[in-house]
Amino acid sequence: MGQVISLAQQKGGSGKTTLALNIACAAIEDGMSVALLDTDPQGSLGQWFMRRRQAMDPGMSFSTSSAWGVAYECDKLRGQSDIVIVDTPPKVDADLRPALRESSLILVPVASSHLDLWATESVLDLAAREKRRSAIVLNRSAPRARLMDEVVAALGDIEAPRLVTMLGNRVVYAEATGQGRGVVEMTRAGKAAEEVRALWAEVRGMID
Ligand SMILES: Nc1ncnc2c1ncn2[C@@H]1O[C@H](COP(=O)(O)OP(=O)(O)O)[C@@H](O)[C@H]1O
Numbered sequence: 162m163g164q165v166i167s168l169a170q171q172k173g174g175s176g177k178t179t180l181a182l183n184i185a186c187a188a189i190e191d192g193m194s195v196a197l198l199d200t201d202p203q204g205s206l207g208q209w210f211m212r213r214r215q216a217m218d219p220g221m222s223f224s225t226s227s228a229w230g231v232a233y234e235c236d237k238l239r240g241q242s243d244i245v246i247v248d249t250p251p252k253v254d255a256d257l258r259p260a261l262r263e264s265s266l267i268l269v270p271v272a273s274s275h276l277d278l279w280a281t282e283s284v285l286d287l288a289a290r291e292k293r294r295s296a297i298v299l300n301r302s303a304p305r306a307r308l309m310d311e312v313v314a315a316l317g318d319i320e321a322p323r324l325v326t327m328l329g330n331r332v333v334y335a336e337a338t339g340q341g342r343g344v345v346e347m348t349r350a351g352k353a354a355e356e357v358r359a360l361w362a363e364v365r366g367m368i369d
């Protein structure tokens with residue numbers, strides 16, 4: 162049976178879709194079968210997938226679902242794939258619950274800003290109410306910035322584990338996305354590819 166990983170965060174632009182597609186590409190590189198499920202009406206993950214289809218054999222499946230259809234879709238996809246990755250809209254409300262409920266792990270990207278940080282607790286609360294495991298992933302980190310230190314310090318007050326792996330703020334993430342690829346599929350994506358593989362290894366360790 163496959164495992165469902167969802168990306169959730171109230172704040173738009175935190176990196177939900179970027180993490181979803183990059184984790185997917187790292188997982189297929191690792192030999193797993195992957196299904197993507199886009200529940201965001203904006204359809205960014207779907208646009209990425211359609212771009213990918215033009216460029217190559219996508220190597221993974223894609224479907225969309227409304228909030229209420231998530232349980233049914235996940236049941237089906239779990240039977241077909243090792244990993245089901247669910248992208249969600251930038252809001253925390255009753256519509257998010259079905260996706261959280263289906264998840265073995267909920268990843269909450271926090272781009273290094275206070276706005277992201279302030280938006281984080283609501284999704285963690287909802288995950289806790291559904292008794293699901295969640296973990297914060299620092300995204301767009303800039304190791305020597307003071308803001309970054311502040312955000313990391315403030316995260317210490319939040320009761321959710323934070324993944325050791327952080328993703329840096331790197332142009333190659335946007336470049337890869339525009340080509341329908343993940344950074345692990347880009348040539349010369351050195352550090353970005355490394356951190357995404359490390360992220361995947363950590364995530365895999367949590368759902369095994
Ligand atoms: N680590 C990163 N480095 C550089 N740009 C990033 C990174 N993560 C995300 N982005 C860019 O930030 C924007 C928002 O990311 P996205 O994944 O669409 O966020 P969300 O799905 O949470 O709204 C996109 O243009 C994306 O390419």
Ligand SMILES: [Mg+2]
Pocket residue numbers: 177178179201205248
């Ligand atoms: Mg998105």
